Amino acid sequence: MSASLQENFSVLIGWEKLKRRETLLISALCYSLLFSLMASPAAALLPPWADPLIVPAVIFLVLAPGLFFLRPWRTGDSLRAVWLLDRTLGMEERAITAWEILGRGKKGSAELLVLEEAEGILKGVDPKAIFKRRLTWQAISAPLFFLLWLLFVFLDDGVRLERISKASQASSAAARLREFSRELRDRAASQGLSESLETARALEGVAAERLAGEVDEKGLQENVAGLADGLRGKEAAGAGPSDLSFAMATAEGLLDLKAEMEALRTALLPDSAKGQEGLGREALERLGNLPRLKEEIGKRLPSFEKIETKDLQSLLDRLEKEVAAELDRRTLVEIREFLDHLLRGMEARENQLLIGEAGPAEPGRSAQAEREKARGIFPGDQPGTKESAERSLPPFQASAGAHLKGLLGEGKGGSLSFQGEPKGGKSEVSQEEILASYQRQAEEELASERIPEALRETVKKYFLSLGMSERKK
Amino acid sequence: MEAINEIQERMARARGAFGEVKAEIARAIVGHEELIEQIFMALVCGGHCLLEGVPGLGKTLLVRTLGEILNLSFSRIQFTPDLMPADITGTNVLTDDPSGKKLFDFQRGPIFAHIVLADEINRATPKTQSALLESMQEQSVTVGGKVHRLPSPFMVLATQNPIEMEGTYPLPEAQIDRFFFKLMVRYPSRGELGRIADLTTASLPPAPDKVLDGDGVLEIRECVRQVPVAEAVKDFAVRLVLATHPQESQGDGALPLARRFVLYGSSPRGLQSLILAAKARALLSARPNVSFNDIRAVALPALRHRIILNLEADAEAMSVEKILAEALERVVEVP
Numbered sequence: 001m002s003a004s005l006q007e008n009f010s011v012l013i014g015w016e017k018l019k020r021r022e023t024l025l026i027s028a029l030c031y032s033l034l035f036s037l038m039a040s041p042a043a044a045l046l047p048p049w050a051d052p053l054i055v056p057a058v059i060f061l062v063l064a065p066g067l068f069f070l071r072p073w074r075t076g077d078s079l080r081a082v083w084l085l086d087r088t089l090g091m092e093e094r095a096i097t098a099w100e101i102l103g104r105g106k107k108g109s110a111e112l113l114v115l116e117e118a119e120g121i122l123k124g125v126d127p128k129a130i131f132k133r134r135l136t137w138q139a140i141s142a143p144l145f146f147l148l149w150l151l152f153v154f155l156d157d158g159v160r161l162e163r164i165s166k167a168s169q170a171s172s173a174a175a176r177l178r179e180f181s182r183e184l185r186d187r188a189a190s191q192g193l194s195e196s197l198e199t200a201r202a203l204e205g206v207a208a209e210r211l212a213g214e215v216d217e218k219g220l221q222e223n224v225a226g227l228a229d230g231l232r233g234k235e236a237a238g239a240g241p242s243d244l245s246f247a248m249a250t251a252e253g254l255l256d257l258k259a260e261m262e263a264l265r266t267a268l269l270p271d272s273a274k275g276q277e278g279l280g281r282e283a284l285e286r287l288g289n290l291p292r293l294k295e296e297i298g299k300r301l302p303s304f305e306k307i308e309t310k311d312l313q314s315l316l317d318r319l320e321k322e323v324a325a326e327l328d329r330r331t332l333v334e335i336r337e338f339l340d341h342l343l344r345g346m347e348a349r350e351n352q353l354l355i356g357e358a359g360p361a362e363p364g365r366s367a368q369a370e371r372e373k374a375r376g377i378f379p380g381d382q383p384g385t386k387e388s389a390e391r392s393l394p395p396f397q398a399s400a401g402a403h404l405k406g407l408l409g410e411g412k413g414g415s416l417s418f419q420g421e422p423k424g425g426k427s428e429v430s431q432e433e434i435l436a437s438y439q440r441q442a443e444e445e446l447a448s449e450r451i452p453e454a455l456r457e458t459v460k461k462y463f464l465s466l467g468m469s470e471r472k473k
Numbered sequence: 474m475e476a477i478n479e480i481q482e483r484m485a486r487a488r489g490a491f492g493e494v495k496a497e498i499a500r501a502i503v504g505h506e507e508l509i510e511q512i513f514m515a516l517v518c519g520g521h522c523l524l525e526g527v528p529g530l531g532k533t534l535l536v537r538t539l540g541e542i543l544n545l546s547f548s549r550i551q552f553t554p555d556l557m558p559a560d561i562t563g564t565n566v567l568t569d570d571p572s573g574k575k576l577f578d579f580q581r582g583p584i585f586a587h588i589v590l591a592d593e594i595n596r597a598t599p600k601t602q603s604a605l606l607e608s609m610q611e612q613s614v615t616v617g618g619k620v621h622r623l624p625s626p627f628m629v630l631a632t633q634n635p636i637e638m639e640g641t642y643p644l645p646e647a648q649i650d651r652f653f654f655k656l657m658v659r660y661p662s663r664g665e666l667g668r669i670a671d672l673t674t675a676s677l678p679p680a681p682d683k684v685l686d687g688d689g690v691l692e693i694r695e696c697v698r699q700v701p702v703a704e705a706v707k708d709f710a711v712r713l714v715l716a717t718h719p720q721e722s723q724g725d726g727a728l729p730l731a732r733r734f735v736l737y738g739s740s741p742r743g744l745q746s747l748i749l750a751a752k753a754r755a756l757l758s759a760r761p762n763v764s765f766n767d768i769r770a771v772a773l774p775a776l777r778h779r780i781i782l783n784l785e786a787d788a789e790a791m792s793v794e795k796i797l798a799e800a801l802e803r804v805v806e807v808p
Contacts, residue, residue, distance in 0.1 A: 076808070079705055083807045097703040097762040109476035110699040113761040116477060 002102055005119045009082065009099050012127040016081040017073050019133060024071060028064035030138035032056045033145035040152045052153050081131075085122075088130055094118045173346055174220060178207035180338055188331065191255075192324055195234075196331040202227060203335070221346050224339050231336035235329075251330055253292065258323050260290040261316050268309055283309075293319075480699070484756055487517070487693040491757050493684040497542040500681055502535050503672060504665040511656055511774055512539060512630070514753040517693040520653020520746065521609050521629040523594070523644075523778060528634055530658045531669075536590045536630040543690070544683035545587030546624065552597035554640065558604030562614045563621075579616060584608050587624050587687060591631035595641040602648050605629060609651045626690045646737075646781065653746050654771075655778035693756075700752040702763040707748065709806050710768050714744045716800040717780050728803055730796045734786035739779040746775040765806045773797055 036056040079096070086095045098118035101111045181203035188196035206227065210220040267286040287294055296319060301307055307315075442463055446456050491513055498509050508524075512535070515522045524532045533549075540547025550561055563582030570576055583589065584605070594602060608614055609629055614621045631652070633644070649655075661669060672678065718738030721727040731738065751767035758767075777793045785791075 080807050083705065092760060092762075092764040092766065093703055093706055094760075094762055096705050097701055100703050100705075101701060108699055108701070109480040110761050111701050113477050113480050114701055117761060 002115060005098060005115060005122065006102055008119075008122045008125070008127075009095075009102070012085060012131075013078045013081055015127045015131065016077070019131070020071070020073060020077070021068075022133070023136060023138075024067045025064060026136065026142060027138045028060055028067050030142040030145060032060035032063055033142060033149050035059050037145060037149050037152065040149075056149065084131065085127070089121060089125065091118065091121055094121065173217070173342060174207045174210035177203060177220075177224065177342060178211065181207060184331070184335065188328075191327055193328040193331055195328045196335070199227070199231070199332065199335055203339075217346070221343065221350075224343055224346075228336055228339035228343060231332050231339070234332060235336065251327065254323050254327055254330075257292045257296065258320065258327075260293040261320055261323070264290060264293060265313070265316060268313060480696075480761070483692065483696045484759065484761070486689075487696055487756055488759055490685045490689055490693065494539075494542060497681040497684055498535070498538055500678055501538045501672075502531055503668045504661050505531070505535065505658070508535070508656055508658060510757070511654055511771075512536075514750050514757065514771070515653045516543075516626065516628055516690060517697050517756075518653060518746075518749040518753050519626065519628075519694055520749070521631070521651065523649065523652040523655045524630065524632045524658055525635055525655065526632070526658025527636060527660070530660065532632040532658050533590065533592055535658075536588070536632070538681060539630075540588040540590070542681045542684050543588065544686040545626070545690075546585075547588045547590070548583040548586035549590040549592060550583045551592045552594045552601070554596060554598060554642075556597045556601045558601050559616075561601065561604045562608070562616055565617045577617065579619070579621065581621070582614075584614060585621075585623060587626055587628065589627075589629045591629055593634060594631040595633040595644060597642065599642050599645055599648075602642065602644055605631075606648060606651065624687070626687055626694070649778050650740050650742050652778060654750070654774040656774055697749065697753045697756050700755050700761060700763060702748060702752065705807055706751075706763050706765055706768060709765055709804065710744060710747045710751070712804050712808075713768065713772060713800055714739045714741075714747065714776070716804050717743075717776060717796065728796070728799050730791070730799045734782050734789070734791045735780055735796060736783040737781040739776045743776045743779040747771060750775050769801055772801060 033056050036052075036059060039055065040052070079099075082096050082099045083093075085091070086093050089095070094114060094117055097114050101107060101115055104111070107115070181200045185197060185200035185204065187193075188200055206220065206223040209215050209223070210217070215223070264283070264287060267283045287297070297312075297315065300315065301311075445451065446460055451459060491510075494513055495506070495509055502509070512522055516539075524536070526532055537547070537549065550556075559582065561582050561584050563580050563585065565577035566580045567575055568578040591605065594605075608623055608627070612623045612625065612627050614623065629652075634641075715721045715723055715738070716726075716728050717731055717735060719727055719732045719735045721731070721738070747768060748763070750771035751763045754767045754770055755761070755763045773794065776797055780793045780796065782791060782793065782796075
């Protein structure tokens with residue numbers, strides 16, 4: 001008798017517990033969506049990594065355990081469930097009395113009578129049929145809130161795309177900075193450029209901070225700007241007239257010069273070991289095969305044939321220091337240019353975001369921005385659009401007689417830099433041919449309608465004067 | 474199974490006895506069914522009743538009829554201002570034994586009966602009223618240092634008149650708290666008045682039959698006490714009693730009316746009466762357990778005389794019934 005009654009109560013309480021859990025989960029879901037909806041105007045305040053899609057999920061994960069903690073199933077809840085059964089079936093508290101009697105040890109005759117009567121009434125009663133799930137306002141509101149939330153999140157392109165753009169921008173700028181700083185670090189280490197190496201490490205640190213999320217995009221921008229300003233300060237400090245004749249040489253020339261100095265040092269080793277005062281024959285022959293070094297030594301020591309080994313070595317030391325300093329300086333300039341470019345890119349993105357936030361951009365303004373982007377001196381990380389009025393460049397053919405013809409347009413000048421593997425050996429085209437082709441090109445341009453006729457003579461004189469000054473040099 | 478059958482039989486006997494008592498009383502008393510039921514409940518619970526009503530409503534007749542049909546000894550004490558305690562309890566009288574030796578012999582007073590009618594109890598002095606204290610609570614009388622047991626079952630049915638208060642002595646709180654129920658005897662309806670006229674102006678009705686004896690009453694008493702009460706129902710009764718207190722903070726909180734008009738709430742005896750009466754009601758309703766409705770049904774007679782109102786209640790004409798009605802409405806069955 002007791003077993004079947006006990007089972008009845010267990011089924012009833014189990015069912016009520018299940019309903020409670022469902023109700024709490026639905027409530028948590030409803031409140032999560034409601035809070036997400038209420039917080040959607042503040043989505044811009046979320047950190048870049050926080051996607052609006054995860055906001056209700058996070059609230060739900062916090063709220064649901066909280067609700068379960070605040071409203072755990074207690075004995076009073078079981079009592080209430082049995083009491084409701086009494087009320088519903090009109091049992092006049094037979095169920096509640098029987099439920100309590102079941103928990104007692106010894107049962108009197110009157111208590112057994114209560115159990116018998118309760119069992120008789122509850123036989124065949126299905127609590128699930130009596131106490132059906134109720135439709136709470138949370139259950140009704142949850143789908144509505146969900147639809148509203150979907151409208152807010154998915155249909156609001158601006159909010160979503162802005163976040164995605166912000167996230168990609170953050171990752172691309174910092175990643176580019178880190179890649180550049182690593183390459184720079186390797187290069188500076190191999191060439192012995194102390195300041196460049198130090199700067200490369202600083203850049204890598206700044207990039208790492210951003211990628212680790214320790215600073216935001218604005219922080220990265222500020223750090224990069226600080227580094228760029230520092231480099232600019234160094235440039236200004238070292239901008240005085242240089243007495244180095246190789247100041248105008250290319251980086252490759254400087255590196256060649258450095259290699260030649262190393263070669264000469266190797267050749268001088270036997271002379272210094274012998275304690276020979278003058279240069280040996282071998283060293284002189286070697287020096288004769290080192291044109292750049294020979295030129296530099298010649299500029300400093302006109303009669304270097306009579307120089308002593310010791311003096312030559314000290315000259316080489318000084319030269320080496322100067323070459324390293326020059327390479328360091330040029331690398332720092334390169335770093336600064338890269339940082340400036342990076343900053344410009346970041347600012348341009350920020351402006352685009354601001355324009356996006358303010359509303360649809362004006363057609364002319366957008367075109368101008370595209371034009372400016374297309375004219376950047378460094379390739380961007382997104383494809384640009386071509387101006388309809390701009391002509392496309394002629395196909396570049398890497399042959400001896402090919403010319404790269406520049407195009408003139410309004411506004412700032414543009415340029416393209418090509419970097420490729422240098423071909424070994426001497427140039428197949430002579431300097432005279434190149435000069436002649438440039439002259440011919442200049443004349444053609446002068447003859448064209450793009451230069452007003454009244455100004456053609458002035459322009460021609462200007463270019464001729466440049467040629468004369470070069471010849472004077 | 475046998476135990477169940479036995480308890481079912483006992484419960485059926487109790488209900489049968491009650492039915493017979495009601496039927497016999499109905500031969501002499503018109504109406505007052507609820508009053509009769511409540512008096513019977515008090516009897517089977519071992520309690521005493523205070524009946525209050527204006528003169529001429531049949532209070533005395535009702536009690537006297539009950540005494541007659543119960544096959545129990547019955548005595549009536551008319552309380553007057555000059556009534557002394559010894560007139561109720563009895564006294565030691567100096568007598569001679571057969572050898573001529575003088576000795577005190579205890580002469581039992583009218584209290585030594587199963588059913589005692591204390592008519593117009595508020596006309597006696599508090600000193601005399603208090604003579605009933607021990608007998609009502611302990612079912613014994615102590616005279617001259619000797620305790621005399623009263624017969625069992627013992628029940629005091631006191632009546633009092635709410636009007637003509639001049640020359641009366643309101644019952645002290647200790648005395649009034651010992652009454653299981655305070656029952657208000659209402660004025661009969663139009664139909665009942667007609668029947669009363671028929672019954673009392675025609676030839677005298679035959680004397681009622683004796684349908685229940687002392688043993689029968691004691692058996693029902695035992696049966697009543699076996700009726701189980703669920704914790705939730707008991708808790709409801711407890712919270713109901715607590716709700717009558719003006720500074721209540723343990724149950725559902727003090728009720729607005731109680732906070733304003735009540736000086737003292739119900740005593741623990743109120744709770745005892747409430748539970749026991751509810752058990753009796755359940756038994757008489759052929760139910761083996763106490764329900765919330767049983768508690769509700771007996772709350773008024775069990776608690777109304779145990780709540781002491783303040784002066785503001787007198788000024789505002791606030792009644793205990795209103796306060797209890799509010800308590801019954803506001804105290805939830807299962808919190």
